[in-house]
């Protein structure tokens with residue numbers, strides 16, 4: 001029995017070969033393993049599929065002391081335990097899905113040292129009885145999976161995780177390993193503070209997926225943009241993500257008319273229909289799933305060749321996870337995200353409506369800002385994506401900005417006109433009315449309010465509506481304007497806009513975003 005022979009392995013690489021049957025470590029793995037074997041508490045941030053489990057399983061196998069793995073999901077515990085047992089490692093697991101008798105048996109195995117690893121849910125560990133019993137065993141390593149659940153800063157806070165902050169006091173001689181796939185830097189600092197109280201390391205690794213081509217475009221005409229993206233991808237599998245169920249149906253219908261084998265997928269469909277769609281996607285070539293984010297969890301198809309977002313994703317983390325479903329086999333895969341002003345307004349609305357406290361809302365708005373900044377980036381997309389996760393790379397040569405560097409032009413004159421129109425109307429109106437003013441429109445709203453008497457009325461007539469929409473989108477993404485959801489989506493000026501109006505700052509803008517290739521019917525009138 002492998003686990004009964006401490007000293008049988010000379011080091012981590014032996015365990016990797018002999019127990020797991022793998023040739024080499026992946027980036028980050030051996031560094032984390034060395035830290036844990038050396039007794040340094042470590043927070044490891046690695047994307048899903050990067051191979052986090054080995055990072056604690058190998059130290060657990062090499063250690064003479066016991067290891068406790070805290071994991072929130074019963075299904076996850078069962079998978080992990082089964083995989084280890086299949087490799088000849090004895091493990092115990094205690095959770096609510098097992099009978100009382102079985103749990104007692106599992107505990108006995110662990111307490112007697114027959115299993116050196118115990119999987120446990122957090123609420124089971126933090127009871128006085130369990131803590132006392134655990135104290136007699138004296139585990140050398142505590143592993144906290146899905147560690148972002150400990151942080152109120154993260155997207156999936158769990159109160160039962162918060163108690164884990166006391167782990168260090170209960171077991172001062174144990175090493176703590178925390179793992180997560182989704183944690184921005186504020187969340188990470190919070191996790192490390194709570195668990196390590198200033199001691200311990202944070203390692204970020206493996207976010208780079210060089211085979212994924214990254215692309216973002218402002219949404220001008222999604223039908224044309226989508227067809228252009230799908231051009232040459234006949235026979236390949238892919239996902240098109242939409243925000244609403246209704247849009248998945250509309251897009252799938254449209255694609256079918258265009259001869260693409262598209263299937264709509266959303267949580268409003270009967271479960272057998274969804275299962276059938278999934279089966280087709282897995283087994284047939286060239287199926288395009290047009291889906292809400294309900295699709296993808298647990299889908300393990302290695303040869304998904306493209307992912308297209310027709311709406312702005314919910315966050316940078318969500319975006320990363322969703323595009324990450326493509327190219328799991330390491331072969332080239334393409335991604336495209338389309339985003340428009342409506343998307344920005346909608347995401348802000350979601351944040352406002354989610355019923356959380358003000359501080360939480362503010363953080364969520366900031367997270368959305370980070371995504372918008374990524375959309376408007378004029379440098380390498382991969383660099384800005386990885387920078388969000390504190391990972392780094394050189395310019396990638398495989399994103400839209402690397403392949404076709406965007407031209408940046410001075411838009412200060414137009415920006416001043418726009419900001420003045422907003423200021424002169426009391427920062428009280430949304431994009432379409434402001435554009436009507438700039439273009440000298442003859443709407444009832446304009447005449448009723450006397451906005452045709454303003455200095456800026458008609459000042460932007462030479463530019464089509466598309467132009468101004470793109471311009472406002474960039475001004476919002478660049479932090480010059482905010483869309484105030486509490487006031488019906490009206491546009492408000494930020495200090496950066498004031499600086500442009502005062503002549504202290506120039507307004508640089510991506511030229512191509514202002515001159516969309518696909519002109520709308522009203523464009524150029």
Ligand code: ADP
Pocket residue numbers: 022023024025026029046047048049050051052053054
């Ligand atoms: P995560 O927990 O980070 O989502 P897992 O630990 O489940 O990822 O690992 C994902 C897959 O990669 C598993 O099938 C695992 O066996 C495999 N894997 C992990 N490390 C290696 C390695 N060094 N070489 C080859 N495969 C590995």
Ligand code: ZN
Pocket residue numbers: 379380381382383395396397398399400401402403
């Ligand atoms: Zn790049």
